Amino acid sequence: MKNKKINLLASIITSVGLLSGVHANAADTNWYTGISLGTTTVDSDISNTTGTARLDESDTGYKILIGKKIDKTISIEGFYADFGEASLTGNTGDTFDANNTTFAFTVNNAKLTQSATGLGINAKFNYAFNDKSSIAGRIGMLMWDAEASVSGATITTDSASADGTDLFYGVGYKYGLTNQYSLTIDYDMYSADDLDFDMFAVGVLYNF
Numbered sequence: 001m002k003n004k005k006i007n008l009l010a011s012i013i014t015s016v017g018l019l020s021g022v023h024a025n026a027a028d029t030n031w032y033t034g035i036s037l038g039t040t041t042v043d044s045d046i047s048n049t050t051g052t053a054r055l056d057e058s059d060t061g062y063k064i065l066i067g068k069k070i071d072k073t074i075s076i077e078g079f080y081a082d083f084g085e086a087s088l089t090g091n092t093g094d095t096f097d098a099n100n101t102t103f104a105f106t107v108n109n110a111k112l113t114q115s116a117t118g119l120g121i122n123a124k125f126n127y128a129f130n131d132k133s134s135i136a137g138r139i140g141m142l143m144w145d146a147e148a149s150v151s152g153a154t155i156t157t158d159s160a161s162a163d164g165t166d167l168f169y170g171v172g173y174k175y176g177l178t179n180q181y182s183l184t185i186d187y188d189m190y191s192a193d194d195l196d197f198d199m200f201a202v203g204v205l206y207n208f
Contacts, residue, residue, distance in 0.1 A: 029208050030069035036186060036203025037062045042086040043196040044098075044114070051094035053105070059084025061199050063186075067124070075124040077138075083190075083197055085115040107152035116192060118144035120168065131176065138170035144192045166191045180207045 040061035049055055065079035088096065089112075090105040097103075122140020129135075142165065149159035170188035177183055182205040189198045 031066070031208040032069070032205050033064075033066045033208070034184065034203050034205035035062065035064050036184060036201035038186075038199055038201025038203075040083045040197055040199045042083075042114070044086055044088075045195075046088060046096050046098045048097040048102075049088075049090070049094070050096070051090065053088065053090035053094035053096055055086075055088050055096070057086045059086065061201070063199070063201060063203070072128070073126055075126065076121070077124055077140075078121045079119070081118050081120065081142075081199070083116045083118070083199065085113050086197075087114075088112040105152075107154050110150070110152040112148070112150050114146060114148045114195070116144055116146040116195075116197070118142045118190070122168070122170070124172075126174075133176070134174050136172045136174065138168075138172065138188070140168055142166055142168045142190055142192075144190070146192055146195065162193065164193055166193075174205065181205070182207075 038061060040059050042057045042059075044055070044057055046055055061082055061084045063079050063081040065077050067075050067077035069075045090096070090110050091108045092105055094110075095102055095104045120140055120142040122138045124136050124138045126134050126136045143163070144166065145161065145163045147159055147161045149157060151157040168188060168190045170186060172184055172186040175183045184203045184205055185201075186203065187198065187200050190196070
């Protein structure tokens with residue numbers, strides 16, 4: 001019985017050692033994934049609101065990514081991002097300027113909204129200060145989908161959509177918490193036709 005217990009203990013130790021080895025090898029694959037959450041700001045080109053009209057160009061957005069380190073300096077990433085929603089509300093007689101034209105609301109409880117999501121791919125260029133801390137610059141392409149809707153007290157809600165592909169830029173900071181987890185702070189600047197928006201987000205990366 002004693003020998004059986006010793007053999008069982010040896011088997012457990014061997015199994016744990018094998019699993020540790022698997023994790024160590026997995027950490028060397030250079031693949032990683034991450035999620036970040038933050039504030040998005042839209043430059044809607046709307047200004048000079050009057051009366052009760054209110055413009056809200058900020059919302060909460062998030063990004064989910066997967067990446068692979070090519071070497072110590074360069075990584076390739078793919079991601080999905082939700083940029084939240086911008087809105088303009090007002091009542092009859094309220095005005096606002098857009099595209100060098102003044103518009104007026106003709107119904108009460110009017111609301112204009114615009115939201116956007118996107119799939120993107122980018123190259124990331126890393127510069128490490130030490131084993132834990134690094135900064136990065138990103139450049140890539142965003143395939144975006146935007147939807148605008150209008151509603152009011154006496155009108156039927158209507159919507160329209162658009163899509164396209166545009167260049168984007170970003171910068172970031174990463175701090176290693178453990179061998180597998182890192183904290184990130186990112187700022188990305190996007191453009192969708194004549195609509196510009198950016199995202200400031202804090203996230204977590206996990207190294208496989």
